[in-house]
Ligand code: ADP
């Protein structure tokens with residue numbers, strides 16, 4: 727059965743991850759975004775079921791405690807809970823599309839331990855530029871903005887655990903790099919659902 731790649735993407739908030747993913751998805755077919763659950767309140771313009779499944783803490787914990795397993799990974803990030811549904815990922819992978827998980831460094835570590843995945847970290851060119859972008863986006867301010875900036879330094883410290891690093895300085899270059907990573911990973915040995923390479927039936931003998 728067809729099984730897409732699992733693409734784990736992490737970046738400190740405000741690095742440009744959403745922008746890069748949107749641009750790559752608009753030009754490269756065969757990609758699908760896994761919609762996470764979160765207890766964070768929806769921002770203006772966000773729609774339940776599109777950016778996230780917005781749930782309260784009780785509902786989140788109920789999914790987390792489902793047996794055999796509700797979430798492939800989950801974590802508390804900037805004070806809110808976020809999690810990736812096991813079934814969500816399984817069903818998306820079975821369509822043969824490559825599945826993008828936009829998750830934090832704690833969640834990425836859990837995924838790497840549990841399933842085969844391609845991991846990509848997006849870093850800002852500098853902390854000053856990160857702050858400028860986050861302020862420019864205008865979705866957080868005050869203590870919440872400060873919390874996201876404080877967290878960024880810790881997240882960047884985990885970048886070395888990822889297979890690929892993209893520094894999002896010039897947006898067009900970062901988009902091209904992410905596209906190239908996906909194309910290269912698609913060209914590796916084809917895999918089965920279990921993550922094992924497909925056994926090719928035919929080999930020529932001389
Ligand atoms: P994230 O999803 O990582 O939190 P966003 O994609 O929302 O970040 O980007 C944060 C802000 O930075 C947005 O206003 C976006 O337009 C801007 N941005 C993204 N990439 C770049 C770049 N390479 N140069 C300048 N601004 C950028």
Ligand code: 5GP
Pocket residue numbers: 736737738739762763766799800801803804808809810828829830831832833834
């Ligand atoms: P935001 O609130 O800005 O949408 O996301 C904040 C952070 O939570 C980002 O670093 C994002 O990658 C992370 N995040 C989003 N969904 C998940 C998830 O399902 N699991 C984990 N561990 N982190 C997530």
